[in-house]
Amino acid sequence: MPETVTLSVTRYRPEQEGEPVFQEYEVPFRKDWVVLDALNHIKDRLDGSLSFRWSCRMGVCGSCGMKVNGEPKLTCAAFLSSHLPGPIRVEPLDYFAVVRDLVVDLTDFLHKLKKVKPWLVRRHEKGVAEGEYRQTPDELDTYKPWSMCINCMLCYSACPIYGLEPGFIGPAAIALAQRYNQDSRDQGAAERLEILSGHDGLWQCTFVGECSKVCPKNVDPAGAIQQYKLAAAAHWFKTLLPWSAK
Amino acid sequence: MEVFSSDVLVVGGGGAGLRAAIAVAETQPRLRVAVISKVYPMRSHTVSAEGGAAAVIKAGDSLDEHAYDTISGGDWLTDQDAVEAFVREAPAEMLRLEHWGCPWSREPDGSVAVRPFGGMKAQRTWFAADKTGFHMLHTLFQTTLKYDVIQRYDECFVTRLLVDDGRCQGVVAIELASGKILAITAKAVILCTGGCGKVFPFTTNAAIKNGDGMALAYRVGAPLKDMEFVQYHPTGLPFTGILITEATRSEGGWLLNKDGYRYLQDYDLGKPTPTPVLRSMELGPRDRLSQAFVKEQQKGRTLKGPYGDYVHLDIRHLGEKLIDKKLPFVRELCLKYENIDPVKEMIPVRPVVHYMMGGVSTDIRGATPLPGLYAAGEVACVSINGANRLGSNSLPELLVFGARAGASAAAFAGDQKEAAPAVLAQAHDEERRLEERLQRKAGGKERVATLRSEMQRTMEESAGIYRSAPALEKAAGELRTLQERFQAVALDDHSYTFNTELTSALELSYMLDLAEAIVHSARERRESRGSHQRTDHPQRDDERFLRHSLAYRGPEGVPRIEYLPVTITRWPPGQRVYGR
Amino acid sequence: MSSPARYTPYHPRWHRRRVSVWWWLEKGSYTVFVLRELTSVAVAFFAVVTLGLVRAVAEGPDAYQRFLARLGTPLFLSLHVVAFVFVLFHAITWFNLAPKAMVVRIKGKRVPDAIVTGLNYGAWLVLSGAVAFFLLRG
Numbered sequence: 028m029p030e031t032v033t034l035s036v037t038r039y040r041p042e043q044e045g046e047p048v049f050q051e052y053e054v055p056f057r058k059d060w061v062v063l064d065a066l067n068h069i070k071d072r073l074d075g076s077l078s079f080r081w082s083c084r085m086g087v088c089g090s091c092g093m094k095v096n097g098e099p100k101l102t103c104a105a106f107l108s109s110h111l112p113g114p115i116r117v118e119p120l121d122y123f124a125v126v127r128d129l130v131v132d133l134t135d136f137l138h139k140l141k142k143v144k145p146w147l148v149r150r151h152e153k154g155v156a157e158g159e160y161r162q163t164p165d166e167l168d169t170y171k172p173w174s175m176c177i178n179c180m181l182c183y184s185a186c187p188i189y190g191l192e193p194g195f196i197g198p199a200a201i202a203l204a205q206r207y208n209q210d211s212r213d214q215g216a217a218e219r220l221e222i223l224s225g226h227d228g229l230w231q232c233t234f235v236g237e238c239s240k241v242c243p244k245n246v247d248p249a250g251a252i253q254q255y256k257l258a259a260a261a262h263w264f265k266t267l268l269p270w271s272a273k
Numbered sequence: 274m275e276v277f278s279s280d281v282l283v284v285g286g287g288g289a290g291l292r293a294a295i296a297v298a299e300t301q302p303r304l305r306v307a308v309i310s311k312v313y314p315m316r317s318h319t320v321s322a323e324g325g326a327a328a329v330i331k332a333g334d335s336l337d338e339h340a341y342d343t344i345s346g347g348d349w350l351t352d353q354d355a356v357e358a359f360v361r362e363a364p365a366e367m368l369r370l371e372h373w374g375c376p377w378s379r380e381p382d383g384s385v386a387v388r389p390f391g392g393m394k395a396q397r398t399w400f401a402a403d404k405t406g407f408h409m410l411h412t413l414f415q416t417t418l419k420y421d422v423i424q425r426y427d428e429c430f431v432t433r434l435l436v437d438d439g440r441c442q443g444v445v446a447i448e449l450a451s452g453k454i455l456a457i458t459a460k461a462v463i464l465c466t467g468g469c470g471k472v473f474p475f476t477t478n479a480a481i482k483n484g485d486g487m488a489l490a491y492r493v494g495a496p497l498k499d500m501e502f503v504q505y506h507p508t509g510l511p512f513t514g515i516l517i518t519e520a521t522r523s524e525g526g527w528l529l530n531k532d533g534y535r536y537l538q539d540y541d542l543g544k545p546t547p548t549p550v551l552r553s554m555e556l557g558p559r560d561r562l563s564q565a566f567v568k569e570q571q572k573g574r575t576l577k578g579p580y581g582d583y584v585h586l587d588i589r590h591l592g593e594k595l596i597d598k599k600l601p602f603v604r605e606l607c608l609k610y611e612n613i614d615p616v617k618e619m620i621p622v623r624p625v626v627h628y629m630m631g632g633v634s635t636d637i638r639g640a641t642p643l644p645g646l647y648a649a650g651e652v653a654c655v656s657i658n659g660a661n662r663l664g665s666n667s668l669p670e671l672l673v674f675g676a677r678a679g680a681s682a683a684a685f686a687g688d689q690k691e692a693a694p695a696v697l698a699q700a701h702d703e704e705r706r707l708e709e710r711l712q713r714k715a716g717g718k719e720r721v722a723t724l725r726s727e728m729q730r731t732m733e734e735s736a737g738i739y740r741s742a743p744a745l746e747k748a749a750g751e752l753r754t755l756q757e758r759f760q761a762v763a764l765d766d767h768s769y770t771f772n773t774e775l776t777s778a779l780e781l782s783y784m785l786d787l788a789e790a791i792v793h794s795a796r797e798r799r800e801s802r803g804s805h806q807r808t809d810h811p812q813r814d815d816e817r818f819l820r821h822s823l824a825y826r827g828p829e830g831v832p833r834i835e836y837l838p839v840t841i842t843r844w845p846p847g848q849r850v851y852g853r
Numbered sequence: 854m855s856s857p858a859r860y861t862p863y864h865p866r867w868h869r870r871r872v873s874v875w876w877w878l879e880k881g882s883y884t885v886f887v888l889r890e891l892t893s894v895a896v897a898f899f900a901v902v903t904l905g906l907v908r909a910v911a912e913g914p915d916a917y918q919r920f921l922a923r924l925g926t927p928l929f930l931s932l933h934v935v936a937f938v939f940v941l942f943h944a945i946t947w948f949n950l951a952p953k954a955m956v957v958r959i960k961g962k963r964v965p966d967a968i969v970t971g972l973n974y975g976a977w978l979v980l981s982g983a984v985a986f987f988l989l990r991g
Contacts, residue, residue, distance in 0.1 A: 040768050040770070041768075041770050042768055042769070042770070043768075059512055059611065059612075070722075070773075070774070071720070071721075071722030072720075072722065074765055075720070075721065075722075075764060075765035075766055075774040075777075076764075076765040076766035076768065076774060078766070078771045078772065078773045078774075079773070080312075080316075081480055082312060082316050082318070082479040082480050082481050083316075083318070083320065083321050083479040083480075084479065084480070084513055084514075084515070085321060085513070085515045085606060085610065086605075086606075086609065087320050087321050087404070087407055088315070088316045088317075088318075088320050088321065088479065089315065089316065090312065090316045104609050104610075126450055126770060126771050127768070127770045127771035128771075130771050132450070133313065134427075137313070137427075140415075140418065141418045145415040145418065146373065146374060146415050146416050146418060146419050147372070147373055147374035147416075149372075152372065153372060155365045155368045155369055155372070158368065158384075159368055159371045159372075159377070159384060159385050160371065160372065161382070161383030161384065162379055162383055163379060163381065163382075163383045164378075164379050164380075164381060166383075167376055167378070167379055170376075171376065171402075174376050174408065174411075175404075176411075177315070177320075177407075178313075178315050203415075207374065210374060210376075212374065213374070
């Protein structure tokens with residue numbers, strides 16, 4: 028095991044440079060250090076001007092998504108030892124505008140998230156005094172994987188469609204829509220389908236499948252979208268039937 | 274500088290902040306409500322809570338029992354009127370969250386499931402697998418998206434509260450993405466910024482837990498209550514501080530010292546049984562378990578590791594199937610962050626700082642003594658947690674007091690006038706101060722990270738699990754020196770765009786203020802109670818100290834400690850007894 | 854009172870990286886994806902050949918013999934081989950991905966992906982076997 032390892036980190040300071048550049052840093056190598064620990068070492072001891080997002084250090088807040096050697100990863104879960112030998116390339120996520128160094132702009136995702144109505148839609152709300160909506164463990168398992176999304180955006184960074192068509196609503200947002208569609212307590216599937224069968228919705232996806240591969244929480248957004256496509260197509264066929272209610 | 278205004282402004286977008294915003298939107302739909310947070314709301318530290326949220330819902334349980342467990346767990350420093358309101362409103366709040374879509378784990382018949390938890394005599398802890406806080410936060414965040422009236426200021430770092438005419442009238446903040454200064458005037462401000470665990474070196478807390486709101490309130494004259502009560506969680510991973518949830522013990526895990534012995538039986542916590550017994554052994558309260566670790570350490574019976582001493586948490590006997598069903602996140606954490614499989618090996622753990630019982634002093638409506646300023650969640654001290662918080666009480670606290678603070682703030686805001694020009698003059702002053710701090714180059718030689726680690730080391734040595742007057746005096750002196758050295762801090766980063774070094778420096782200044790409040794409050798409390806243990810005053814002293822400490826910022830910055838009586842309603846102080 | 858200014862973040866000089874037209878060569882899995890999509894061309898090729906065959910049959914035995922002779926030329930033979938490889942790739946990737954889209958539930962529990970894929974392959978084998986039996990019997 029080496030004593031030190033080199034990190035090659037993207038730097039972008041809009042006041043200084045017109046384009047991102049790479050800067051190399053040598054950091055100590057420790058068996059239990061992840062890339063995030065190395066970045067913190069750089070910021071604390073070598074160069075305080077390196078900007079990046081992080082918070083929980085345990086893969087649940089979704090802040091620290093970056094590209095490590097070209098692959099979108101949570102840097103708190105990317106061991107230095109898995110990326111030897113150096114130099115280890117650390118870059119901001121693809122397909123988002125770079126604000127500064129390793130920080131990208133996420134407002135597009137938040138805008139799209141709101142569009143898909145990611146909340147429980149009910150025709151009639153139950154009062155608190157009437158107790159909980161009943162939901163069996165099997166019903167919970169139906170949508171559980173899709174509820175695990177930490178909004179880390181690795182899937183967007185892996186999706187070439189999002190790169191080529193920035194209007195695409197994207198894997199995480201559609202998976203969250205499906206999470207509510209499949210929740211036995213929800214009654215908003217029709218409303219969401221209206222939104223997602225539009226131009227930038229479901230049908231932009233061509234099942235590249237990279238999103239599910241990079242997802243650190245096994246949410247399987249690709250599966251969510253394909254199942255949603257089947258449901259949407261079935262729904263469309265049903266509306267063709269003469270006796271269907273429009 | 275850009276000026277915005279709102280009627281109610283919530284600072285902090287975690288569980289309490291989002292619940293408060295929804296409460297405003299629902300109780301007073303005509304008011305403008307805004308949430309300002311230094312991170313996107315789904316990054317808030319609520320997201321990492323694992324074990325569960327307690328509320329009385331099953332037959333055979335009662336509000337009085339939940340209240341008694343909370344009050345005795347808090348070593349009688351809890352305000353009993355607040356606890357009564359809390360246990361009464363918790364079930365409704367949790368059901369409301371379920372109606373908003375929270376995926377609580379269920380019994381086979383479809384009703385909400387509960388599990389046992391440390392310090393609770395009955396099973397009343399609701400849970401969503403072992404990611405309760407994550408599901409609660411995302412449910413709340415996604416529900417706030419329903420309300421168009423809730424305006425969000427994401428990634429805006431609040432640096433100061435604006436106070437004029439004896440009431441709080443807004444904030445000044447840095448918009449991180451551009452470096453622009455924002456002044457947001459408001460008729461009521463609710464602080465929901467969480468605790469300050471990062472004052473200590475080993476903590477479960479995320480990087481963002483720097484006590485922002487506590488320091489902001491402290492600096493405008495609001496008192497900080499019970500700051501000396503710092504909760505250690507007995508089981509955290511040694512290097513990262515990552516929490517291994519209490520649920521690991523409630524499902525049946527054992528704590529073993531270096532000889533493989535279940536050492537808790539030596540510390541008046543009951544006798545070892547093969548399956549867990551509520552309020553006994555590994556399900557005893559957190560402070561007693563952490564203290565047992567320190568005593569084992571002094572006896573030399575803990576294991577030595579590269580990051581400090583530790584003991585073992587053994588769940589191998591539970592079997593792979595149960596671990597994957599009830600504790601999947603625990604297995605994932607151990608594998609991914611310390612390369613250990615708990616199905617086959619024992620988990621190395623040690624006590625880590627987890628929660629601040631203390632905080633901005635509020636009443637049971639969430640109001641601080643400063644009109645227009647409210648607080649809810651870990652940032653506040655009502656107090657329902659007293660000297661020691663029971664596990665699974667802090668998540669329902671977010672909901673109950675977030676809702677109360679939201680409703681109170683909304684009612685207050687309805688009666689107020691718009692901000693006077695004097696308020697904006699303060700904002701301009703703050704803008705100049707920040708500009709100067711950002712651009713300062715000459716003479717500065719201290720690094721933020723160096724001062725931060727020295728502060729953390731001082732706190733762990735002198736204000737940790739066991740404290741004494743000489744150690745606290747030394748800490749007070751060291752912190753004063755660090756405060757002075759902080760004035761000479763220099764930044765490498767002079768950019769306006771997303772300058773996280775500037776925010777780290779501002780966060781460090783918040784933490785230094787809070788560290789002093791903790792140390793001075795601890796020094797003045799000459800008794801041992803709950804999580805505050807004095808080796809020189811080992812007994813509980815109800816006659817002199819059945820009171821809350823209030824830390825006020827003195828004119829030179831040194832805290833001044835006063836006292837406030839505890840509200841006792843129906844439960845006279847008794848002994849905290851476990852394992853019998 | 855005028856409507857209050859709605860907060861939007863101000864963003865000076867954020868850097869937008871352009872996606873290269875050769876994006877699909879940058880990663881192995883992207884290249885495989887594009888090839889998978891291109892297999893539709895091979896499928897279309899077989900469809901056109903089949904239509905040509907049908908037309909040749911309709912035009913009588915001479916036209917049919919001429920068509921078969923053309924199919925036997927080295928050019929068409931190699932085109933067929935290439936197209937066959939692509940269609941095989943098409944079928945394999947399709948079956949492997951099928952369980953993602955088609956979730957089968959029996960008594961509330963999800964049927965494992967491997968079984969769904971296995972059933973697809975099994976059906977393929979059975980159908981191919983039946984077709985081969987009828988064609989090679991005579």
